[in-house]
Amino acid sequence: MRTLLLKKDEVRRLVSKTDVIGAVEEAYKAYSSGQVEQPPYLGIHLPSRRGEIDFKLGYYSVNEIISMKAHSGGFKNNPAEHGVPNSMGTILLFDARSCALICIMDGSLITGIRTGAAGAVSVKALARKNAKTIASIGTGNQARMQIRAINEIMKIEKIHAWDSTPETGCKYKADIERELGIPVIVASSKKEAVEQADILVTTTRGTGSLVEADWVKPGTHIVAIGTDQRGKQELDPELFRNAKIIVDSFSQCTEKGETWHPLNKNIIAKDDIHGEIGEVLLGSKPGRESDDEITIFDSTGMAIQDNTTASKIYQNAIANNVGTFFQFFEE
Amino acid sequence: MRTLLLKKDEVRRLVSKTDVIGAVEEAYKAYSSGQVEQPPYLGIHLPSRRGEIDFKLGYYSVNEIISMKAHSGGFKNNPAEHGVPNSMGTILLFDARSCALICIMDGSLITGIRTGAAGAVSVKALARKNAKTIASIGTGNQARMQIRAINEIMKIEKIHAWDSTPETGCKYKADIERELGIPVIVASSKKEAVEQADILVTTTRGTGSLVEADWVKPGTHIVAIGTDQRGKQELDPELFRNAKIIVDSFSQCTEKGETWHPLNKNIIAKDDIHGEIGEVLLGSKPGRESDDEITIFDSTGMAIQDNTTASKIYQNAIANNVGTFFQFFEE
The missing domain is CATH 3.40.50.720 (NAD(P)-binding Rossmann-like Domain)
Structure with missing residues (x-):
């Protein structure tokens, strides 16, 4: 099984504003048509003075993609203390027909853009x-x-x-x-x-x-x-x-x-x-x-906004041969 | 930022039964000591005749790791129709001090073992x-x-x-x-x-x-x-x-x-x-x-059983130079 890995810079290149506006419109219509399953999102309470992290899960029955986005923000001391940005994100995409993990992309930019x-x-x-x-x-x-x-x-x-x-x-x-x-x-x-x-x-x-x-x-x-x-x-x-x-x-x-x-x-x-x-x-x-x-x-x-946006980016990556394939297992 | 990727075979090599028994004991003690945050897990209802997928999230304040496990099972037609196993899993580990993604490992084996x-x-x-x-x-x-x-x-x-x-x-x-x-x-x-x-x-x-x-x-x-x-x-x-x-x-x-x-x-x-x-x-x-x-x-x-078990596997990987580092972004 092959999983496509997409870096932040690749996501930045693959995302177009027009695509995202289309993806968000699609998300809203799908949601109001009952084509979406979207459980309440999960957060973790971290010690004070840190930021927040939450996990948003969405299944869109038309594209048959399950998306899971982890998104953190508000970690003001990250650049100085840990050498990483104060806000980061990761998105997993699963093919809902088999639940195979088809893509892991950096999700830092997607929340802001969508x-x-x-x-x-x-x-x-x-x-x-x-x-x-x-x-x-x-x-x-x-x-x-x-x-x-x-x-x-x-x-x-x-x-x-x-x-x-x-x-x-x-x-x-x-x-x-x-x-x-x-x-x-x-x-x-x-x-x-x-x-x-x-x-x-x-x-x-x-x-x-x-x-x-x-x-x-x-x-x-x-x-x-x-x-x-x-x-x-x-x-x-x-x-x-x-x-x-x-x-x-x-x-x-x-x-x-x-x-x-x-x-x-x-x-x-x-x-x-x-x-x-x-x-x-x-x-x-x-x-x-x-x-x-x-x-x-x-x-x-x-979550469905992340789902349709990330799915579009994934499609663009496949169409343009962008990204790195990784095999988590051989079968 | 570097994220360690661990394949199923690497996880298999890195996991020892004694380690996992120790990790699960630690998980139970941590849970009953209030050192764990573990929101209710999330499931997605897929169309009938497919299997199940759920997402389990846990934060352990002692090791400062947040784990997220996606685990699917019961997809009987996967081998014949999609060329993948009927049960698969993925675990993400985040450093809870910064929420940096430090590891993505295949999690197919961990649920069964823990x-x-x-x-x-x-x-x-x-x-x-x-x-x-x-x-x-x-x-x-x-x-x-x-x-x-x-x-x-x-x-x-x-x-x-x-x-x-x-x-x-x-x-x-x-x-x-x-x-x-x-x-x-x-x-x-x-x-x-x-x-x-x-x-x-x-x-x-x-x-x-x-x-x-x-x-x-x-x-x-x-x-x-x-x-x-x-x-x-x-x-x-x-x-x-x-x-x-x-x-x-x-x-x-x-x-x-x-x-x-x-x-x-x-x-x-x-x-x-x-x-x-x-x-x-x-x-x-x-x-x-x-x-x-x-x-x-x-x-x-x-979730805390996944957390302590996967954390131990991650530590073993680092100690033994097993796995592949991937940079989702440069900063």
Whole structure:
């Protein structure tokens, strides 16, 4: 049995933004069609002052691939103390017909890229067609990923960016302007940034409301990325009262996404959630219905996104003879 | 960052039965000392007529290793249709201080070997010192593993073996007599085998009571291996009424081990469970206290057994320069 090994650099070469946007769309549609089995993910509680590691498992009955992603992050002392990055990942792909291990790839890049693509998929499906201006609350790695992916599917005229650390905002401005040629205005307040937005992207891993409801103008599409577990929060729960709420996974978002907060405060009921993005992509639920609607996309992240993304990378590797085959056994 | 890759043949060469018995003892003691984090394992429901795959995750705070084992089994058509074995496994080891992936080893052999060692550990701790005769209900691969491991820690005079398929029993007799030189009597009934036993080993994956309570003579030690999920059963629940019940994991055995059946029938209460084998090994609970006691060891299998066993194999590989290093990335 041969297993394909793919290094981080090979993954980087094999991944295209367009492919990943397609893979994430496929993931959402598959999930909302019941073609996916995705058990709750497993985490390990490590001693404090270290980071986190979690394991996400997904089976997609159409491509017949089982994926297992281990992803760690937040190990700030890794570069200095252990000579490795603060965030790493590994993805195993199994052929679900035999459970043979067909691929082991470095998964460090995939979480960031498929999460960026998630925002772009929601913009395609839910933002106003004449949207031009983005507000970015948070300017870290994932904020860049969002812009890179959204830039693939629309023309971004300018970005108003805010970060709790102004220096990080300045670095983001320099990077995005150099890389993508999109003008970035570093905002002096969140309000200033949010008020300009056609599309608002939040990527802060914040733990309290950062965006007040009355700053958000009618017609805004909100991409809420930062909240994927209890304790995290980015949006004023009042924002949900009159918005069209679209989630990646109904079960995850109501349990630990941004959507949990307004539910918990009885600002909305579960019935007020418009649907899953997969349903919108499949056409079984409408997307945006007017230019005045505020749409909120709550993204908690799903194993099936890793599955379809990694499967595409694996296919690209096979097609282009990239990678190293290793035989764990002879039979 | 370098990751050590270990093939199935290398694992076979690196694993010693004594090491594994030691590793499983360490695992049990660690588990019962609260040094282990072990989330519930994850399974995937594949279409019927295929086998099963599950993922077991364990963190051991003493060796600072996180292990993740993927193990599949029961894919009967694999050799003919896919050219791979019906059971396969893969183990990842992460250094828990940085979450760097330090080793990927073939894990096909480890589940069988560490489960065999589990039986031997329980025999050491709980069987009568003058035990000589084993009854083996079930004569498949795991029945052999049990005998190989028990043979490391005591002198087995003879084995009475029973299988629902007599031909399988005959094959077992031939194999064990050739490999270990222990005489095997193929019993014509389960009762006949069980009545002779000082130690009774059940490895059938049965789904109903196979061993009646009044067949078991006083002083017998029972190694109950086959039941690790709801729906499986091997022993008459009445056997538990007056036996000393020792479990690998209190939470697992009361939920899905052999012990669940007498609990479910109110033959015993949870308080009637004597303790975990780790507690016996640590000396915080007594083991066998008389030659007349019937002792039952209920083994459901734990991630920490994979963790300590695979860690030992990894150490042996490093010490003996076995394996292939692979760099998933350069930093």
